Amino acid sequence: MKINKEIIQRYHLGLCSPNEIAAVEDWLNSDQADMTFLQEPELKQLEKTGWEELSSRFNLQSSPQIQEPLIHTKKRLFPFNWQIAASIIVLLTTGVYFLFHFKAENDSTKGSPLLAYKEISTKKGEKLQVILEDGTQVWMNSESTLRFPKQFTLNQRMVSFSGEAYFKVAKNPEKPFIINSKRTKVQVLGTRFNLRDYASETSSAVVVEEGKVRFSGLKGPEHLILTANQKGTYAESVKPRLSIQSVYSTTKYINWKDNKLVLDNLLLKEIVPVLERWYGIELKVASPGLTNKRYTGSFENPTVHQVIQSITFALKSRYQQQGNTWIIRN
Known part of the structure; x- marks a missing residue:
C-alpha cells in the first residue's frame, strides 16, 4: 500500500482501517520516513509556530498562518523512537483540527457559531477606545455599539456599528474593511474617518480625514467615493439621498474623541x-x-x-x- 498525505491525515485522526494502520506503522519504522525529530524544548516551539511548519515538513495542505513570534532553533537528527512519534502525532492531530476549524471559520457567514463575535457598547456619558485584532483603532462616542469578529476572515474585515466613532483603519489592500450600519455601508482599505450613524437621527454622515472611503446607503445602488476633507451624508426619507461636500477642516467633526x-x-x-x-x-x-x-x-x-x-x-x-x-x- 502506498503511503500518501491523505492516509497520514486519516491515521492521525484515528480514521484508518486496520490494514492502513499496519501499513502506516510499517512505513514509520522504515527508512522511507525521512523525518527530523526535535528535542523537548524544540517540540514546544514547534507547537507554538503552528500548522504551517508541520505542513511544509510533511507536505500536507496549508492553513491560515497563526501570527506568533518565531524563535529559530537548531534542529538535530535522532534515531526514531515512539515517545517522539507520540509527540509528533499530538502536534499533527492538533494541526489537522486547526486546519478544519479555520477553514470552517473562513467559509462561514456572520451567523455561524464557529465565528466568535464580540460586542462593545458605550452608555450616555461614556467614551471608549477599542483596538481590533488587525490593529485598527476605534474611538467610540457615547451611546454607540460595535460588533466584530474576534478574528477576521481571509478576504475581508467586516464589522457592524451604530452611533458615532472615529476609525483609524489598519492598511491591508488584500482585506477591505467594511462597516455595516442600520442605514449605510462604508468600505475602506486603510484610512482615517469619522462615522456618525445614530438610529435616532434622520441622516448618517462620514467625514474623511485621510485616505479614501466608499460610502453608500443600503437603499439604492448609488455610492460616493470620498477623499480627505470631504463629507458624505445619507438622508433616509421617502426618497433616500446621498450628498457630498467639501469641509475646510475635519477638526470640528473629530474633536469629540479628545x-x-x-x-x-x-x-x-x-x-x-x-x-x-x-x-x-x-x-x-x-x-x-x-x-x-x-x-x-x-x-x-x-x-x-x-x-x-x-x-x-x-x-x-x-x-x-x-x-x-x-x-x-x-
Missing part, C-alpha cells in the same frame, strides 16, 4: 441630544421659543455647568438643576 466639545451654529433643539449623550443627563427646554435659537461655542474638557451656563448666557435665558435634570427657560 474630549473637545464643538457646537457649531446649532439650534438648541439639536444641542439637547448632544449634551444628553455627552454628560448622561436629561436636558429640558421649558420655553418653546428657545428651541429654534442658534448657538456656537467650543470647549475643552468642559463640565456640564460650564456649557449650559454659556448657552443660557448667549440666549439670554436661565437654567436650573434638579438632580440629573437640567431645565432651560426664559
